Amino acid sequence: MSGIAWVNGKFVEPAKPSLGVQERGFLYGDGLFETMRLRSGQPLYWKEHLARLRNGCAVLGISFPHEEICTGVREVSALLETGVLRLTVTRGESSGRGLLPPCDSTATVVVTGYTGEPYPEESYERGFKACLISFPRSHLSPLVQLKSLNCLENVLGRVETSIAGADEGIFCNYMGEIAEGTTSNVFLVINGKLVTPHPECGLLPGIMRAQVLALAESLGVTAFQGKVYPQDFRRAEESFLTNSLAGGDAVGFIQWEACRERRPRSVITDAAPGAAKDIILSMLAGN
Numbered sequence: 001m002s003g004i005a006w007v008n009g010k011f012v013e014p015a016k017p018s019l020g021v022q023e024r025g026f027l028y029g030d031g032l033f034e035t036m037r038l039r040s041g042q043p044l045y046w047k048e049h050l051a052r053l054r055n056g057c058a059v060l061g062i063s064f065p066h067e068e069i070c071t072g073v074r075e076v077s078a079l080l081e082t083g084v085l086r087l088t089v090t091r092g093e094s095s096g097r098g099l100l101p102p103c104d105s106t107a108t109v110v111v112t113g114y115t116g117e118p119y120p121e122e123s124y125e126r127g128f129k130a131c132l133i134s135f136p137r138s139h140l141s142p143l144v145q146l147k148s149l150n151c152l153e154n155v156l157g158r159v160e161t162s163i164a165g166a167d168e169g170i171f172c173n174y175m176g177e178i179a180e181g182t183t184s185n186v187f188l189v190i191n192g193k194l195v196t197p198h199p200e201c202g203l204l205p206g207i208m209r210a211q212v213l214a215l216a217e218s219l220g221v222t223a224f225q226g227k228v229y230p231q232d233f234r235r236a237e238e239s240f241l242t243n244s245l246a247g248g249d250a251v252g253f254i255q256w257e258a259c260r261e262r263r264p265r266s267v268i269t270d271a272a273p274g275a276a277k278d279i280i281l282s283m284l285a286g287n
């Protein structure tokens with residue numbers, strides 16, 4: 001994937017430094033981001049991503065740089081047309097040392113764009129292998145429901161996933177309930193009903209998760225948010241992961257497949273790709 005970058009109002013060389021060393025996003029992960037698919041110059045589910053970012057800024061007390069965000073996203077989208085867009089907003093620069101945010105910082109806005117497909121085509125055919133991550137998701141942390149720059153738990157989880165030979169790693173919380181993937185939300189179909197972990201289990205309420213739940217409701221498919229355990233994958237008819245980058249067009253689906261190496265930490269599902277996924281997938285694609 002090659003990239004372009006827009007920082008605080010202008011296009012910059014992606015590989016050259018364009019932010020100061022006092023930047024709080026760099027120092028403390030003091031900021032938020034959104035990742036979106038770009039199709040024909042339009043970020044998909046833009047309103048929803050913007051709303052989540054606005055809400056996250058309010059929680060963190062970062063003044064929302066609405067105009068600058070819209071300008072950056074518009075300019076990068078127009079240049080890139082199709083690919084992946086990442087929007088990052090940080091609290092800006094610290095004036096001195098210390099964690100306490102300055103009262104007068106100006107938010108930093110960075111928009112980066114990448115061409116190419118985020119997932120290889122064949123992964124949609126074969127499904128995604130998933131494993132359980134060895135350490136728990138801190139479901140009581142105020143950060144867990146924010147798409148914050150504090151991604152180290154996810155980074156460590158992704159490293160474990162790679163070592164396990166899987167495509168996605170799934171976190172449980174301290175109670176052993178399924179929370180979410182390192183970059184995805186989890187869905188199961190059990191007895192024909194759609195089931196997904198409740199936000200209180202410790203997850204980022206994904207944009208695609210909300211789309212799937214809304215769609216299920218409009219289709220009259222029973223869907224509920226509750227407690228899901230690793231053993232539930234054994235009895236699920238189907239299971240899948242969602243995020244904003246997965247899938248073609250407007251569809252954010254990854255089929256979950258049996259983990260071939262039956263390692264102790266692996267979540268096993270023998271569920272075949274099935275009807276619920278196909279219906280929702282075609283609906284989201286506008287068919």
Ligand SMILES: Cc1ncc(COP(=O)(O)O)c(C=O)c1O
Pocket residue numbers: 035154180181182183184185203204205206207208209242243244245252
């Ligand atoms: C930890 C985590 N959970 C869930 C998701 C899915 O969110 P969305 O559907 O908004 O992309 C992501 C997306 O990257 C994520 O990083």
